[in-house]
Amino acid sequence: MSLLHIENLTIEFPTHKGYVRVVDKVSLRMKSGEVLGVVGESGSGKSMLALAVMGLLAPNAKLTADFLSLNHQDLMKLTKEQRRSFIAQNASIIFQKPENSLNPCFSVGDQLRESLKLNGVQRYREQQKKAIELLSDVGISDPETRLSQYPHQLSGGMNQRIMIAMAIASKPKLLIADEPTTALDVTIQAQIIELLLQLNTDNDMGLMLITHDFALLSESTQRVCVMYSGQIMENANSQNILKSPRHPYSKALLESIPHIGERHHMGERLFSLKGTIPAIDHLPVGCRLGPRCPRAAKECVKTPRLEAVKNHGLVRCHFPLPEAQEKEA
Amino acid sequence: MIRIILRQLSIFASSLLGIIFIFFLLTQLIPGDPVVLNYGNLTPGSFEYERAAESLGVNQSFFDQFYLYLKRVLSGDFGYSLITNRSVLDEFLTFFPATLELSIFASLIALILGVSLGVFAAVRKGTWLDNLVMSSSLVGYSMPIFWWGMLLILFFSLDLGWAPVAGRISYVYDIEPVTGFMLIDSLYAYPKYEFAAFYNALSHLVLPAFVLATVPLAAIARMTRSSMIEVLNADYILTAKAKGVSDTKIIWVHGLRNALIPMVTIIGLQSSVLLTGAILTETIFAWPGIGKWMVEAIFRRDFPTIQGGVLLIAFFVVLINASVDFLYAVINPRMRRPK
Amino acid sequence: MNEVILYKETPIPGRWKQFWGKFRRNKGALSGFIFLCFMVLMAVFSPLIAPFDPAEQFTEYLRTPPAWYENGINHFIFGTDDLGRDLLSRVIHGSRLSLGLSATVVIIAASLGILLGAIAGLLRGTLEFIILRFMDVILAIPSLLLAIVIVAIMGPGLPNAVYAVAIVLIPHFVRIVRAAIKEEMSKDYVIAARLDGASPIRLFTHSIFPNILPPLIIQLTLAFSTALVDIAALGFLGLGAQPPNPEWGTILSQSRDFIQLAPWTVTIPGLAILLTVMSINLMGDGLRDALDPKDHRE
Numbered sequence: 034m035s036l037l038h039i040e041n042l043t044i045e046f047p048t049h050k051g052y053v054r055v056v057d058k059v060s061l062r063m064k065s066g067e068v069l070g071v072v073g074e075s076g077s078g079k080s081m082l083a084l085a086v087m088g089l090l091a092p093n094a095k096l097t098a099d100f101l102s103l104n105h106q107d108l109m110k111l112t113k114e115q116r117r118s119f120i121a122q123n124a125s126i127i128f129q130k131p132e133n134s135l136n137p138c139f140s141v142g143d144q145l146r147e148s149l150k151l152n153g154v155q156r157y158r159e160q161q162k163k164a165i166e167l168l169s170d171v172g173i174s175d176p177e178t179r180l181s182q183y184p185h186q187l188s189g190g191m192n193q194r195i196m197i198a199m200a201i202a203s204k205p206k207l208l209i210a211d212e213p214t215t216a217l218d219v220t221i222q223a224q225i226i227e228l229l230l231q232l233n234t235d236n237d238m239g240l241m242l243i244t245h246d247f248a249l250l251s252e253s254t255q256r257v258c259v260m261y262s263g264q265i266m267e268n269a270n271s272q273n274i275l276k277s278p279r280h281p282y283s284k285a286l287l288e289s290i291p292h293i294g295e296r297h298h299m300g301e302r303l304f305s306l307k308g309t310i311p312a313i314d315h316l317p318v319g320c321r322l323g324p325r326c327p328r329a330a331k332e333c334v335k336t337p338r339l340e341a342v343k344n345h346g347l348v349r350c351h352f353p354l355p356e357a358q359e360k361e362a
Numbered sequence: 363m364i365r366i367i368l369r370q371l372s373i374f375a376s377s378l379l380g381i382i383f384i385f386f387l388l389t390q391l392i393p394g395d396p397v398v399l400n401y402g403n404l405t406p407g408s409f410e411y412e413r414a415a416e417s418l419g420v421n422q423s424f425f426d427q428f429y430l431y432l433k434r435v436l437s438g439d440f441g442y443s444l445i446t447n448r449s450v451l452d453e454f455l456t457f458f459p460a461t462l463e464l465s466i467f468a469s470l471i472a473l474i475l476g477v478s479l480g481v482f483a484a485v486r487k488g489t490w491l492d493n494l495v496m497s498s499s500l501v502g503y504s505m506p507i508f509w510w511g512m513l514l515i516l517f518f519s520l521d522l523g524w525a526p527v528a529g530r531i532s533y534v535y536d537i538e539p540v541t542g543f544m545l546i547d548s549l550y551a552y553p554k555y556e557f558a559a560f561y562n563a564l565s566h567l568v569l570p571a572f573v574l575a576t577v578p579l580a581a582i583a584r585m586t587r588s589s590m591i592e593v594l595n596a597d598y599i600l601t602a603k604a605k606g607v608s609d610t611k612i613i614w615v616h617g618l619r620n621a622l623i624p625m626v627t628i629i630g631l632q633s634s635v636l637l638t639g640a641i642l643t644e645t646i647f648a649w650p651g652i653g654k655w656m657v658e659a660i661f662r663r664d665f666p667t668i669q670g671g672v673l674l675i676a677f678f679v680v681l682i683n684a685s686v687d688f689l690y691a692v693i694n695p696r697m698r699r700p701k
Numbered sequence: 702m703n704e705v706i707l708y709k710e711t712p713i714p715g716r717w718k719q720f721w722g723k724f725r726r727n728k729g730a731l732s733g734f735i736f737l738c739f740m741v742l743m744a745v746f747s748p749l750i751a752p753f754d755p756a757e758q759f760t761e762y763l764r765t766p767p768a769w770y771e772n773g774i775n776h777f778i779f780g781t782d783d784l785g786r787d788l789l790s791r792v793i794h795g796s797r798l799s800l801g802l803s804a805t806v807v808i809i810a811a812s813l814g815i816l817l818g819a820i821a822g823l824l825r826g827t828l829e830f831i832i833l834r835f836m837d838v839i840l841a842i843p844s845l846l847l848a849i850v851i852v853a854i855m856g857p858g859l860p861n862a863v864y865a866v867a868i869v870l871i872p873h874f875v876r877i878v879r880a881a882i883k884e885e886m887s888k889d890y891v892i893a894a895r896l897d898g899a900s901p902i903r904l905f906t907h908s909i910f911p912n913i914l915p916p917l918i919i920q921l922t923l924a925f926s927t928a929l930v931d932i933a934a935l936g937f938l939g940l941g942a943q944p945p946n947p948e949w950g951t952i953l954s955q956s957r958d959f960i961q962l963a964p965w966t967v968t969i970p971g972l973a974i975l976l977t978v979m980s981i982n983l984m985g986d987g988l989r990d991a992l993d994p995k996d997h998r999e
Binding site for chain 3: 376377380381384388391392500501503504505506508509510512513515516520634635637638641642645656657660661668672675676679680683
Binding site: 084087088089093117118120121122124125126128130133134135136137138140147148151183185196199203 | 488596597598600601602603604605606619620623695
């Protein structure tokens with residue numbers, strides 16, 4: 034059985050023009066201890082997917098799924114309260130802006146102790162001891178002082194480490210990191226990713242790494258899911274995708290990364306798709322990438338299905354790209 | 363902490379000075395003989411007239427006159443009423459407790475009801491409860507309270523006879539003003555009849571306090587709702603939910619604590635709204651407070667009373683605002699200096 | 702190559718069209734707007750609409766109840782007051798006074814407030830400091846009390862009441878305009894315009910003013926409802942419009958003594974004030990939502 038198993042998950046929001054689908058029939062599985070990368074532009078529905086798994090969607094959101102299980106437990110079969118506490122024990126989430134995800138009114142210690150208390154650590158002194166341990170686990174120096182400080186007194190990287198410390202207080206089986214490094218400095222980014230990967234190996238904790246930045250995933254993930262406009266476009270082994278993306282969108286994402294060491298000519302432009310991601314209530318007919326796709330053809334006004342491609346994974350395209358040849362030196 | 367106190371004190375002092383200066387300017391603009399305005403009908407040339415003119419510094423320069431005025435105000439001399447001949451400060455202190463009692467009672471109603479209604483509406487956003495709270499708060503917010511007071515008198519006092527029409531307590535009781543707060547004074551006044559006097563005072567207070575509370579209550583409910591909705595959408599609320607914190611605790615601890623911070627200053631501004639309302643409420647309910655005192659002074663053209671009274675009220679509002687700012691700095695951890 | 706249009710583009714509506722679209726969907730705001738239009742029309746055409754002269758006394762019909770009372774008559778739909786004047790006509794003529802005076806107040810307060818706010822926002826230094834301190838002092842005095850004092854100094858009567866309420870409303874405009882200018886001035890597009898060499902006046906009219914328009918419009922509606930209530934309150938206290946005038950607050954203060962004998966002379970004019978203020982506030986809420994750059998679509 035898988036750690037996370039999602040079949041045909043759909044999320045809809047009511048608007049004055051009727052329901053709008055922000056996530057459209059997404060299916061994916063994660064094995065325990067696996068690192069899964071979810072890549073997509075802002076608005077692709079990747080954060081909504083994360084919130085749905087955590088049971089944190091706004092009350093007006095309509096969620097439907099054929100199957101949704103976490104750590105061998107079918108979530109659809111639980112009552113609201115049961116689901117909330119089951120998810121809290123088995124999964125944690127960290128968000129993009131650490132300074133917004135910590136409560137500004139409470140000290141770091143208050144918030145850590147609250148997490149520990151919810152996980153059965155009742156006595157104050159024990160909470161304090163555990164909190165200090167957690168802070169050292171995530172690489173925070175001088176943890177005793179930090180406990181009495183408020184989030185606004187600390188740096189973004191420090192706050193993100195505290196978020197991670199809070200997230201692992203419940204010893205979760207799954208940690209969802211929703212763009213955990215986007216708001217941080219580049220040097221700090223690498224440290225945070227390294228910390229997450231280390232926690233992944235040390236505790237056999239599944240890690241769902243959501244990002245818009247392919248470069249961040251590189252070698253660290255085992256599988257990668259590429260999302261666009263609420264749909265999965267490509268879902269494959271990360272080595273395969275990095276070496277030879279089969280979906281034009283994945284290829285475009287990869288090509289838009291500037292490579293250090295590669296020679297860029299003066300005036301040369303980095304590759305980018307024309308246009309922007311379509312508004313979710315103005316979706317094009319057929320393939321959602323259609324209007325922006327360099328390879329679009331008449332066929333593309335029909336909706337493509339997510340289909341298996343030999344020796345690769347799943348791709349949603351009428352005309353998948355051929356397997357790339359080894360790069361000539 | 364000391365830094366915050368010093369900052370607030372300096373703002374407070376400069377506001378006071380500004381108010382005194384502008385009041386001085388206003389008094390200069392009033393047409394008529396300043397001596398007559400301040401001391402009543404003295405015959406020019408008489409001994410009293412000359413002495414009064416000297417104390418005002420009528421023949422001196424603008425700045426000397428201001429200096430004299432400032433000195434008088436700071437030493438607590440706000441002039442003497444032309445009608446009663448009592449010092450304006452004494453009169454103010456006689457009438458002020460009645461207004462304070464009414465205002466405190468009204469603020470409590472407005473705060474407790476307003477905040478809880480706002481929170482309930484925010485949590486049940488979009489339901490019939492939210493719609494009910496929002497539409498009644500719109501009515502309350504738009505209410506001309508002098509009319510509202512008359513309607514309530516018509517219904518509760520005249521038709522149903524549940525509440526008295528006017529005053530602070532029935533004429534049967536003769537209460538010695540010790541604290542000036544009728545609710546407290548009436549407790550000790552008639553030991554033989556236990557709480558009869560207290561209940562009587564309370565029944566006089568409820569209707570005017572509710573009328574006075576209406577507009578701030580509606581405003582606070584609306585603000586709490588919107589502030590709360592914003593806070594409930596914040597990431598840290600999601601974090602708390604993901605941790606498994608209960609809904610009740612999320613709303614009343616994580617949510618409300620944050621939602622109240624931006625509201626403290628706005629609630630402070632309501633003190634001015636409350637005093638404005640007190641003028642009208644006191645007129646309708648014949649409540650012997652500073653509002654009624656001021657309106658009567660205007661009709662009697664008792665200039666020193668108007669001038670001194672308004673100055674004292676302005677001082678009080680500035681004092682409230684300064685304390686609110688101080689409170690804001692204390693409850694908002696973000697105002698604390700980074701360590 | 703032969704281009705085939707595969708995908709239809711949906712045009713995104715312009716700023717004002719979007720605004721109107723959002724405003725129209727807000728039922729409360731729309732009904733407030735319609736009611737207000739109705740009141741404005743009534744105010745403009747009051748001599749044509751009102752069945753009688755507001756001062757005409759029907760001495761045989763003193764304190765006739767409204768038509769829906771048992772002993773009311775259809776001749777006087779809202780009944781008559783203690784002097785036998787037709788209440789409907791008085792309320793209709795009163796709308797002209799109440800709305801007209803409030804509009805005058807708002808125009809005076811807004812033009813002075815915007816001017817002072819722009820000065821304070823664009824020129825820093827002593828002048829800004831003096832303006833702000835002055836406004837703080839005005840804000841420190843409860844609005845109605847200040848208006849009362851100004852009326853007390855200048856003497857009771859309509860023009861003085863109008864000036865008094867206008868003065869009370871100025872600081873809010875100054876604050877909003879100044880704060881908005883300060884905020885806009887630090888934004889990149891204004892810095893770009895400044896680097897291009899735009900003069901302060903051009904900067905204000907072309908770059909800043911269009912962007913502070915939304916908070917200003919909201920403040921205008923707020924000021925309008927405050928002005929309406931305050932003028933009525935002054936009338937009620939006997940410091941604003943004087944008795945024969947059918948100003949709503951003045952009517953209320955006159956009928957106060959007959960509250961038990963003729964309750965309709967109290968309820969009806971008050972209801973007129975409440976409904977008008979409510980419709981302005983409803984409209985203000987709708988404007989605020991519609992002008993809010995943050996989209997509240999869900």
